[in-house]
Amino acid sequence: MSLEKNITDITGILEREIRSFEKILELLILEEKCLVECDVVALADILARQEDIFSSIACLEKSRNELLDKAAEKLGVSSEDVNVSMLKEHVDGTTKQALTEAGHVLSSLNEQIQRKKATNTMLINQSIMFVESDIRTILNAINQNEPDTAYTAQAETAMASQGVCIDERL
Numbered sequence: 001m002s003l004e005k006n007i008t009d010i011t012g013i014l015e016r017e018i019r020s021f022e023k024i025l026e027l028l029i030l031e032e033k034c035l036v037e038c039d040v041v042a043l044a045d046i047l048a049r050q051e052d053i054f055s056s057i058a059c060l061e062k063s064r065n066e067l068l069d070k071a072a073e074k075l076g077v078s079s080e081d082v083n084v085s086m087l088k089e090h091v092d093g094t095t096k097q098a099l100t101e102a103g104h105v106l107s108s109l110n111e112q113i114q115r116k117k118a119t120n121t122m123l124i125n126q127s128i129m130f131v132e133s134d135i136r137t138i139l140n141a142i143n144q145n146e147p148d149t150a151y152t153a154q155a156e157t158a159m160a161s162q163g164v165c166i167d168e169r170l
Contacts, residue, residue, distance in 0.1 A: 003074045006067055007087050008095050013064045014102040020057045021109045024050060028116040035123040 027050050034043040065079070071087065072079040084103040088096050 001070070003071060004091055004095070006071045006074065007091050007099070010064060010067045010071065010087065011095055011098045011102060013060055013067065014106065015098070017057060017060050017064070018102060018105050018109065020053050020060065021106070021113065023053050024057075025109060025113055025116065027053070028113065028120060032116065032120050032123065035120060035127065038127075 027046050031043065031046050031050075034040075034046060068082050069079045072082045075082065075086070075090070077086075084099050088099050091099070
């Protein structure tokens with residue numbers, strides 16, 4: 001296989017990875033909506049779909065790395081040193097343009113995905129705090145006649161093992 005054909009194949013894989021990452025971004029947006037709306041059923045479906053796409057991305061990455069290893073061998077460099085700029089030097093026309101565009105799109109998608117993941121993580125953490133606060137309020141209402149057993153974040157958890165233990169009743 002010629003170097004140019006190898007680079008064309010790498011470009012094709014990059015384009016498929018772009019489509020997969022675009023789907024991941026769409027699912028992260030839907031995940032955010034589900035987190036805000038507390039739609040657990042839809043959230044579970046979205047997480048399953050994300051898992052499928054991540055498996056697909058892992059396969060694409062493996063294929064891309066194999067092609068990059070072959071290209072590196074032909075270029076006489078280490079596969080860790082191969083990048084889009086280096087590959088662009090060895091092709092012309094539409095392949096060069098496709099590589100440039102793929103690099104820019106992947107970079108942009110990475111930034112967008114990282115921002116959306118940070119937002120969703122923040123929403124999940126807020127949800128956890130609300131649930132913990134609600135549980136604390138319920139347990140304190142139950143234990144209002146027994147102040148020594150009231151739940152606080154610093155409460156003794158002598159009965160706790162490897163799981164979460166708020167008190168013996170929950």
